[in-house]
Amino acid sequence: MHRYHIGESMLPSLKLFLRYIDAEEKVKSRGFCVKPGAAVKLNQFKREGYTDFLRHDPTHWSWNVVRSEFDEILLRHAAESGATVLEEHKVTEILFSKDADGNPTNRPCAAKFSSGAGVGTVNFDYLIDASGRNGIMSTRYLRNRRMNKSLKNIACWAYWHGDLKMYKPGTGRENAPWFEALTDESGWGWFIPLHDGIVSVGIVMDQSISTEKKATARAQNSESTLKDHYLEQLKLLPGVQDLLGNGTLVDGNVRSAGDYSYSPDSYSGDHFRLVGDAGAFIDPFFSSGVHLAILSGLTAALTITAPLRGHCSEAVASDFYNIKSATAYTRFLVVVMSVYRQIRNQSLDVLADVDEDNFDRAFDILRPVIQGTADVGKKLSEDELEKTMDFCRHVFAPADNDITQEVASRFKPELLSIAAPVFSAEELGQIIDPEDTDAVAVINRINSAKVLGPMWVKGPALMENEPVKGMVARLERGKLGLVALEESDL
Numbered sequence: 001m002h003r004y005h006i007g008e009s010m011l012p013s014l015k016l017f018l019r020y021i022d023a024e025e026k027v028k029s030r031g032f033c034v035k036p037g038a039a040v041k042l043n044q045f046k047r048e049g050y051t052d053f054l055r056h057d058p059t060h061w062s063w064n065v066v067r068s069e070f071d072e073i074l075l076r077h078a079a080e081s082g083a084t085v086l087e088e089h090k091v092t093e094i095l096f097s098k099d100a101d102g103n104p105t106n107r108p109c110a111a112k113f114s115s116g117a118g119v120g121t122v123n124f125d126y127l128i129d130a131s132g133r134n135g136i137m138s139t140r141y142l143r144n145r146r147m148n149k150s151l152k153n154i155a156c157w158a159y160w161h162g163d164l165k166m167y168k169p170g171t172g173r174e175n176a177p178w179f180e181a182l183t184d185e186s187g188w189g190w191f192i193p194l195h196d197g198i199v200s201v202g203i204v205m206d207q208s209i210s211t212e213k214k215a216t217a218r219a220q221n222s223e224s225t226l227k228d229h230y231l232e233q234l235k236l237l238p239g240v241q242d243l244l245g246n247g248t249l250v251d252g253n254v255r256s257a258g259d260y261s262y263s264p265d266s267y268s269g270d271h272f273r274l275v276g277d278a279g280a281f282i283d284p285f286f287s288s289g290v291h292l293a294i295l296s297g298l299t300a301a302l303t304i305t306a307p308l309r310g311h312c313s314e315a316v317a318s319d320f321y322n323i324k325s326a327t328a329y330t331r332f333l334v335v336v337m338s339v340y341r342q343i344r345n346q347s348l349d350v351l352a353d354v355d356e357d358n359f360d361r362a363f364d365i366l367r368p369v370i371q372g373t374a375d376v377g378k379k380l381s382e383d384e385l386e387k388t389m390d391f392c393r394h395v396f397a398p399a400d401n402d403i404t405q406e407v408a409s410r411f412k413p414e415l416l417s418i419a420a421p422v423f424s425a426e427e428l429g430q431i432i433d434p435e436d437t438d439a440v441a442v443i444n445r446i447n448s449a450k451v452l453g454p455m456w457v458k459g460p461a462l463m464e465n466e467p468v469k470g471m472v473a474r475l476e477r478g479k480l481g482l483v484a485l486e487e488s489d490l
Helices: 013-020 024-029 067-080 136-142 207-220 226-234 238-244 285-308 314-343 356-362 367-371 382-396 401-408 425-431 437-457
Strands: 033-035 037-041 049-052 062-064 089-098 104-115 118-123 127-129 145-147 153-163 178-181 187-193 199-206 246-249 255-258 262-264 272-274 471-474 481-484
Touching: 013 024, 013 062, 013 285, 013 437, 024 067, 049 382, 089 136, 127 136, 127 285, 136 272, 153 207, 153 226, 178 238, 187 238, 199 207, 199 226, 199 238, 207 226, 226 238, 262 314, 272 285, 272 314, 285 314, 285 437, 285 471, 285 481, 314 356, 314 382, 314 437, 314 481, 382 425, 382 437, 401 437, 425 437
Parallel strands: 037 178, 127 272
Antiparallel strands: 033 062, 037 049, 089 104, 104 118, 145 262, 153 199, 153 246, 153 255, 178 187, 187 199, 471 481
16 A cells, blocks of 8 residues: 655665665666756855766666655565565554563563554564654653754645756756755755656755744735745745746645654664664755665664574664664764755754764764864864864765866875875865865865765665674674674674
8 A cells, every 4th residue: 555755865875775685676677767866056156066876886876766656665575575564554552561570661562553453462572663753662652752953944845747847958967856955045945856757846944934934924915825835935946946947736735744853862772673764864855764764674683683693682782773873863964964054054053963972983984084183082072063064064065077077187196086085174275275166175075975975875784894882783694683893804
């Protein structure tokens, strides 16, 4: 049964995760729109930046998908792989085991459900909560969901068809989604082509500004609607307006969602794991939702099979999962915040939203570059976080292939090599003339990609290269789980 879901733009890592579970060809055969990269236009730059997924590998493309169809493929694949799928069933309550004295523990052991056929109870050894934004365990039982104060946004979106334009038609960039900052710096918009001739077009805006704009519109016209608000804000996206051409809304229906940026204080516990949106969600920007969801699903599988196979205790496995999930979330969170700082052209009070331990693990390779080796290990400061976001923002700098080639002809190869060490801002400042804007954009972009690139390019392999407290992932079929670092191939 198809179920609507927003979130159509995927990262290249998706193909590798799908390949690992033998689902890549099923998704590929559906004919989704191929995504060769993504264009990002920020107000500070005259031209857009373009993230070229194919620059180093022509097979690194991804897709823009119709989520109901994509999710359906994965659901059927799970069933074919041996999972029992119960459709149109709703979990109404989670039950917890009791200790020797009859007191409830924190270990879930059963779930009550309702369906068209009545009610029932299912018992289990492990609970994987994949209940999406509802987050049953997190919101109802653990009560550990925290909203990101610096990302209090609201999104509204709709679908268009007809006489539309595409970004760079007839080139290797055709069908790439377009992301653009609103000219009044209140947020950003997206234009994502889908394979059925329809385009997803949305706006993400600071919630307080959105509320103020709607109130002003209603004061002028008491019958002002969400659709009116949506169409009015599109006028602040000249690039999107151009791409819309003479297109029309598919059904006149405009959807909206808010309060969607959150994380838990813990992603796991005794025999349970929170995966995907049931645990955390950051923001539509950067297309991180599905990537983090699938990554957390794989990590949950690793950390459940590990204690079952005697690789480690449940406590060690649960801790591994919590740390891995929080680290992956923090990486994307800081990158997204670096973009919002540019979109809004102002400083963000983000320190309260970033856990210091998670930041340290997420950017361990970068902290010496940002701080200087003498300061490593000291408490995370607002200055360090600002410098890290400044480093991350360069990954969206406007530097296409032609500009990159021109800059490469003037500088030493190591400055443009993705394999070279990460340079500090001070080191690059001594080499590049700040007035040479093309060189600044190209070299800083490559420098930031050394740290950030693996986030969206690598798939399961990323799990094997980052140990947690002496344990690393084992991805070999039939031996899935965790292994001590000294026993691994690292």
